[in-house]
Amino acid sequence: xxxxxxxxxxxxxxxxxxxxxxxxxxxxxxxxxxxxxxxxxxxxxxxxxxxxxxxxxxxxxxxxxxxxxxxxxxxxxxxxxxxxxxxxxxxxxxxxxxxxxxxxxxxxxxxxxxxxxxxxxxxxxxxxxxxxxxxxxxxxxxxxxxxxxxxxxxxxxxxxxxxxxxxxxxxxxxxxxxxxx
Amino acid sequence: xxxxxxxxxxxxxxxxxxxxxxxxxxxxxxxxxxxxxxxxxxxxxxxxxxxxxxxxxxxxxxxxxxxxxxxxxxxxxxxxxxxxxxxxxxxxxxxxxxxxxxxxxxxxxxxxxxxxxxxxxxxxxxxxxxxxxxxxxxxxxxxxxxxxxx
Numbered sequence: 001x002x003x004x005x006x007x008x009x010x011x012x013x014x015x016x017x018x019x020x021x022x023x024x025x026x027x028x029x030x031x032x033x034x035x036x037x038x039x040x041x042x043x044x045x046x047x048x049x050x051x052x053x054x055x056x057x058x059x060x061x062x063x064x065x066x067x068x069x070x071x072x073x074x075x076x077x078x079x080x081x082x083x084x085x086x087x088x089x090x091x092x093x094x095x096x097x098x099x100x101x102x103x104x105x106x107x108x109x110x111x112x113x114x115x116x117x118x119x120x121x122x123x124x125x126x127x128x129x130x131x132x133x134x135x136x137x138x139x140x141x142x143x144x145x146x147x148x149x150x151x152x153x154x155x156x157x158x159x160x161x162x163x164x165x166x167x168x169x170x171x172x173x174x175x176x177x178x179x180x181x
Numbered sequence: 182x183x184x185x186x187x188x189x190x191x192x193x194x195x196x197x198x199x200x201x202x203x204x205x206x207x208x209x210x211x212x213x214x215x216x217x218x219x220x221x222x223x224x225x226x227x228x229x230x231x232x233x234x235x236x237x238x239x240x241x242x243x244x245x246x247x248x249x250x251x252x253x254x255x256x257x258x259x260x261x262x263x264x265x266x267x268x269x270x271x272x273x274x275x276x277x278x279x280x281x282x283x284x285x286x287x288x289x290x291x292x293x294x295x296x297x298x299x300x301x302x303x304x305x306x307x308x309x310x311x312x313x314x315x316x317x318x319x320x321x322x323x324x325x326x327x328x329x330x331x
Contacts, residue, residue, distance in 0.1 A: 015260070035281065036288065044258050045201045046285055047208070047278030054277055 012061075012079060017114035018042055019052050020061060020080040023070050033070045085158040086121045087113040088166040092173070093124045096131065102173065118157035125162040128169065186292045191301070192251035194289050195242055200255035201282045202239035206232050208278055211261045212271045220268035227322070228271065231279075231315065238282075238308070245304060269323065276319040283312035 012020065022041050026033035035053065039046045053070070056062040061076035072080055087109045094105035158166065186194075209232035213225045243253040266274065290305035 036284065039197075043256060045197070045204050045278075046281035047201050047204050048258065050277040050281045051208075051274060054274075 012083075012114055014111075014114055015052055016056060017079075017083050019049065019056060020072060020076055021083055023062065023072055024077065024080040024084070027071065034068055035070070038070070081163070082118070082121075082157050083113050085163060085166040086116060088169050088173075089121055089124045089128065089162075090116065092128055092169040095173075096128065102176065121157060122159075122162060125158075125165050129161075129165050132168075186296065188249060188251075191289075191293065192246055192249055194285075194292065195246045195249070195251070196253065196255055198282070198285050198289065199239055199242045199246065199253055200257050201278070201285050202235050202242060203255055204257055204259055205278045205282060206235040206239060207257075207259055208261070209235060209275065212266060212274060215264065216266050216268055216271045218267045224268035224271055228275065231275065234311075234315075238311075241304070241308075245301065249301075272319055272322045276316065276323065279312065279315045279319055283309065283316055286312055 019038060019042070022038050023033045026037050026041065030037075035046050035049050038053075039049045042049070053062055053064075056076070057064060060073055061079065063071050063073055063076075065071070087106075090113060091102070091105045091109035094100040094108055095102050098105075100108070209228045213228040213232065216224050216228070246253045286305055286308040290302070290309050293302050293305055296302060
């Protein structure tokens with residue numbers, strides 16, 4: 001088995017994935033992101049953030065303006081969006097199909113969101129989409145059929161349909177959470 | 182105390198600065214081990230001196246936290262790889278976390294400025310001065326300083 005070597009070929013590390021998605025989230029929430037904001041959000045030091053950002057800037061994924069405000073480049077946005085979507089899909093897959101509690105599903109999704117291939121994420125999306133409005137029996141049949149087929153999509157991840165599905169799943173998870181509380 | 186910042190917030194900020202200093206001290210040690218090239222011995226000496234200073238700073242910050250009635254409880258998460266550095270790369274990396282520490286002390290100074298806590302205010306001011314000096318020294322080593330441009 002030499003699959004572990006593929007970990008080195010991932011576009012971003014676990015830490016870099018969190019930095020990218022955090023910058024994106026901060027932009028969505030407050031309209032800007034500084035090193036201190038990213039550090040506070042991730043619960044790490046500014047020094048660590050600065051060292052990680054150096055690599056991300058060098059790769060053209062993060063841009064810093066003259067006021068030291070951070071933003072994602074187009075490629076950075078694409079990667080962050082892809083990671084977010086994968087997290088939502090995998091979390092839903094673990095929760096809705098495997099029956100794992102949502103909290104554990106979220107933690108496990110976070111561990112692998114940046115590691116899984118686009119093809120696997122798309123397959124998870126197709127499966128979840130097919131299961132959305134089915135009864136228990138239909139779900140089982142659909143799962144078997146889905147396992148026999150494979151995704152042949154070659155468009156960049158996430159495509160619009162997958163993105164829309166992720167948004168629906170996110171709303172569903174929020175509804176479950178508010179019902180529980 | 183300045184109504185802008187409570188004692189608990191001050192302690193939290195100092196703990197964040199303590200984490201910065203402790204992480205920096207470990208990073209300096211690591212960089213010193215990983216630096217290579219013709220200027221290795223010179224850069225190692227600079228990194229060692231800075232390591233010792235950051236340890237001193239960490240001790241000072243810990244003292245401040247204790248004086249305020251808090252507990253030094255820094256959150257540190259470091260994953261250092263086995264990458265080798267040239268002297269210039271090592272100094273450039275050190276500049277990143279020194280600048281981060283300077284920014285942290287500047288924020289603290291802004292918060293405690295005119296707070297009435299003269300000792301804490303003076304401490305923050307002194308740390309800004311010392312860290313600014315560090316940053317300038319590192320910038321000069323990287324020829325990033327405006328010195329000679331005028």
